[in-house]
Amino acid sequence: MAEPLAKYYLLDTNILLHEPLAFLNFQEHHVVIPMVVLEELDAIKDRQKDVSRDARVAIRALEEALKDATPEQILDGVALSRVQGEHHAEGTLSIFPDYQLSQSDAVLSLTENDNRIIQAALELQRNKKPAKIILVTKDINMRLKAKGAGVKQVEDYRTDQLIDDIRYLSKGFYEFEGSFWEKVGAVTSEQSGRDTLHKVPRNLFEQVFQNEYVIDETHEFAAKVVAYDDQQVTLQDLGYERMMGYSAWGVHPKNIYQAMALQALLDPSLDMVILTGPAGSGKTLLALSAALEMIIEQGRYEKIIVTRNTPEIAESIGFLPGTEEEKMAPWLAAITDSLEVLHKNDESMESSLNYIMKKANIQFKSLNFMRGRSIQNAVVLLDEAQNLTASQLKTIITRCGTNTKLVVSGNLAQIDTYYLNALTSGLTYIVERFKDYPGSATVNLNGVVRSSLAQYAEENL
Template sequence: MKKTFVLDTNVLLHDPNAMLRFEDNEVVLPITVIEELDRFKKRPEEVGRNARLVSRTLDQLRLQGSLTGGIQLDSGGLLHVALCHRETLRQLPPELEGDQADNAILAVALELKQQSDRPVVLVSKDTNLRIKADTLGLLAEDYETDKIDVSDLYTGVDQVLVNAETIDSLFKQGAVTLEGKFYPNQALTLVDVTNPNHTALALVDSQSGPQSGLIVPLAKLPHAGISRIQARNREQQFAFALLLNDAIPLVTLVGKAGTGKTLVAIAAGLHKVADEQHYSRLLISRPVVPMGRDIGYLPGDMNEKLTPWMQPLYDNFDLIFNTQEMKGQASHWRRGHEELADMGLLQIEALTYIRGRTIPKQFFIIDEAQNLTPHEVKTILTRAGEGTKIVLTGDTAQIDNPYVDAASNGLTYAIERFRHEPLAGHVTLYQGERSDLAARAATLL
């Protein structure tokens, strides 16, 4: 049975093509949504861009007929803009009196329900509006077209029970073939079925195709570590293997606070740029999204404004350089990140001005990628030029962007969409290594 979907403004701001994604059903935009889009269209960030895109789409559809009368969509559905009548507003409970946008949207949905035999569904990303709709007897849903099932999110690691001969063959022959469903560049722990202490770390060989089931042993890391950073657990070993593999241009790392996501990414990037000189520059960025209440505009030039936002990155550089000094080994690492920047080997910047750029032959790390929308991640990945490697790191439990959640953020979206791609690899890190206190806090709080 066909349905009537009433869309809230935040749905269109989240996905400007949302009104075209309801197949052959009827889509209704309350007139107050158009008014709200007009207020958002002048904002410079993605919200403003999406508001302008929706307005342009509606303007194009308007040329095909009357928006209030209904316009036939290519999907077979019907789109129209509905007016809010005062009489329906007066039917709302006293607590919902007034001309607020949410009340007008509720009134339109309520009127449609009274006039139509079709089920009427209010679609909103506003939890409170969905609750209000439910109390009025209206069906209400979240917009979930681009949401990922986080309960079944790809971890990038798995454990496989094998016999002892398989593990021995892995090291003697350099590869083995296993039965089962694997993903490209998936990290595997092979466990001897007769002796659980007999294990081997391996990766699915993406060059021969994931369907072949060809498994290769994990390459051993240098005794001195990567940029003097040692892998402290097997997930970090898997992460280093993907980060150091030039045939994998996209790596995603997810883990709770203190698991070493950013540190291993920066260590691998420094190694590839300064030691191996495989990439021309280490480029690091993170979205400018505050945690909690913002302190307002910051004084100074671009570098001074960015310092508070990029301080977590500087902390990781300090750890790498201090580790080198404590071991008493003099090298270019002791120059600090300032001199690496002066040499042109390191650049730290905000993501604000990345649109339109082409970034060739660089090791590009995007930290805190869980605060990005799917569209922003797409914009970043499409900036990659020839020979560039992109690393996305983040923790889906620490989202500060009010427009995304654990199921709809760009990092989760990229992990799920690229799990079948040979040019991508993913690892979920579990063990906290920052300190005992940080590890317990991440678990208990």
């Protein structure tokens, strides 16, 4: 029986910025880092950008993997099994000396770094026959250039991609066609304190998750999954009308999806709530109103920390005048807009906003604030999360300490980061990773409630 051909994965710089330890995720295969990638990481590591930390982490990890190796061994490949930590890498890591490439033999101009990486892949194709050489990059245009230049296999980095079709992303609720009671047939109900629990057969659901909401088309039933096994599912009856009667800081749900979101936001047992949905579905307004309700009315938390990520923020924030909060203000206008909506009928809206900002201790922070900190007794509102990678979101989630609630919101149809799409976004990643975690809930807010114009644009543009 013939042995399978060896595979060499040549990594672009953006792969190591997307996930600094990516070179450990290729199992038994060989990983090659072009020298120009190290040069780009070196140029990035000292910039005033959020990605500079990822560059430094990648450099340190590569140094750890290659320490004590001779120059000859680094060119030939150093065994990754020697790297400590939780990983399954059994292949090798090598550095490709692309500075030795000759322009006379090159297909593309070597004055551009991307072209040097592509040419390195072509050199490996020639020198490593019949092994498979795969160039891995998140740059769509570079993938096209590489194929045009003759690289036989070019791929995106998909190790952190949990689903193949965004239509399969968990919505956080299960909707029965028609009436729930007609579908369910036999049911066992019991009272547990103030709650009514229904035990229904497990085979009614294709799949089921902890804290998943259950509704029906008749708008007569609304519940939440509190437990399940192979035989049955235990539902906490929330009551459709009761949910539609929820209120937080004067905000009432306009549809059942907003009602589910409010229920999750106000639930003290949930440490994280993920809100997805189109622009205008009410994600930011609901999150802010619930945060104000829990801090000012209920006294459950001490402050609101608002943060978000935008592609340009890392480059521009340092040049804006003022304090960190004043620098962040242009990117967090959605929060101030929502505050104005909540207090538009007040006698003096400006006085109300100033009072609320101080009373709720609302703080605008850049993502860099989250690194190395432990946040206590706070509601953290993370807006525009679709522009974050999985590793960036992990950094933020692990900062949340005692008595902290994290609300993550985003619209997967409005990704502004060049190297991310709906399938590889960190928002998609955590929705899938946390869909069965007892301390979190996800709600996809169907429908645009901002205006008929916004709804038409969302559906037709």
